[in-house]
Amino acid sequence: MGVRAVATITxxxxxxxxxxxxxxxxxxxxxxxxxxxxxxxxxxxxxTVATWLAHADAFPGTLPRVEVTGTTAAHDTHxxxxxxxxxxxxxxxxxxxxxxxxxxxxxxxxxxxxLVAELTHATLYGEAARLCEVMADxxxxxxxxxxxxxxxxxxxxxxxxxxxxxxxxxxxxxVTAIAANLDSRLVAATFDAPHPSIQVAGVWVFAYVDTHAxxxxxxxxxxxxxxxxxxxxxxxxxxxxQGDPVFEG
Numbered sequence: 001m002g003v004r005a006v007a008t009i010t011x012x013x014x015x016x017x018x019x020x021x022x023x024x025x026x027x028x029x030x031x032x033x034x035x036x037x038x039x040x041x042x043x044x045x046x047x048t049v050a051t052w053l054a055h056a057d058a059f060p061g062t063l064p065r066v067e068v069t070g071t072t073a074a075h076d077t078h079x080x081x082x083x084x085x086x087x088x089x090x091x092x093x094x095x096x097x098x099x100x101x102x103x104x105x106x107x108x109x110x111x112x113x114x115l116v117a118e119l120t121h122a123t124l125y126g127e128a129a130r131l132c133e134v135m136a137d138x139x140x141x142x143x144x145x146x147x148x149x150x151x152x153x154x155x156x157x158x159x160x161x162x163x164x165x166x167x168x169x170x171x172x173x174x175v176t177a178i179a180a181n182l183d184s185r186l187v188a189a190t191f192d193a194p195h196p197s198i199q200v201a202g203v204w205v206f207a208y209v210d211t212h213a214x215x216x217x218x219x220x221x222x223x224x225x226x227x228x229x230x231x232x233x234x235x236x237x238x239x240x241x242q243g244d245p246v247f248e249g
Contacts, residue, residue: 005024007064007088018067023061030127032062047090084101120178
C-alpha cells in the first residue's frame with residue numbers, strides 16, 4: 001500500500017463528499033486533479049462531484065474513488081493511517097477551483113498536520129507541471145541506476161511530455177486571464193483621492209460619482225499587460241450596462 005489520502009469535495013452549495021485513495025501523494029494527485037479540471041473544461045462539463053466521478057471511472061487509478069462520506073475518515077481532523085488530506089472546492093457557476101493540500105505527518109511519521117499547497121484554476125497547472133518535472137527527474141535517476149531502462153509505467157520522457165502539456169495550459173489565455181483577475185488590485189477612495197479604482201492586467205478602471213451627481217467610469221490602458229493587447233497594441237474592450245453591451249472595440 002502506498003501513500004493514503006482522502007479527498008473531500010465541496011460543491012458551490014456547501015454539500016461535501018469524501019473519497020479515499022491508496023496512492024495519494026501530491027506528486028501524483030495534483031497532476032491528476034489538473035487532468036480532471038482540464039478534461040472538464042475541454043468537454044464543457046460542470047465542475048461537480050458527478051463530473052469527478054465520471055473522470056475517475058473513465059481513468060481508473062487516478063483520482064480518489066472509494067467513497068468514505070459519513071465515516072471517520074471523512075472528518076477534517078481525523079488522521080488515523082492517512083498521510084494526506086485534500087480539500088477541493090468546486091464552483092459550477094463560475095468554473096472556479098480551490099485545492100488545499102494538507103500533509104498529515106512529520107519527518108518521522110508522527111501526526112503533524114499542516115497546509116502544504118493552496119491552488120486555484122490559475123496556479124493548478126503550473127504546480128502540476130512542476131511536480132511532473134520532479135517525477136521525471138526521479139524516474140531518470142532510477143533508469144540511470146538500472147542501465148538506462150525506466151521502470152514500467154514511470155518513463156521520464158512521459159513525465160516530461162505531461163509537464164509540457166500542463167505548461168501549455170498554464171500559459172493559455174483563459175488561465176492567464178483567471179490569474180489576472182485573481183491578482184487584481186482594489187484601491188479604495190480616500191479624502192484626498194476620492195476616486196475608487198481597480199487594476200486588472202495592468203488596466204486601471206475608475207468608477208466614481210462626480211460633483212454633478214454623474215456616475216463616471218474611466219479606463220486607463222497605458223499599463224495594460226502585453227498579453228492583453230492586439231498586434232496593433234490596442235486593448236479589446238466590451239462595456240455593458242445592466243448586461244447589455246454599449247461599447248465594443
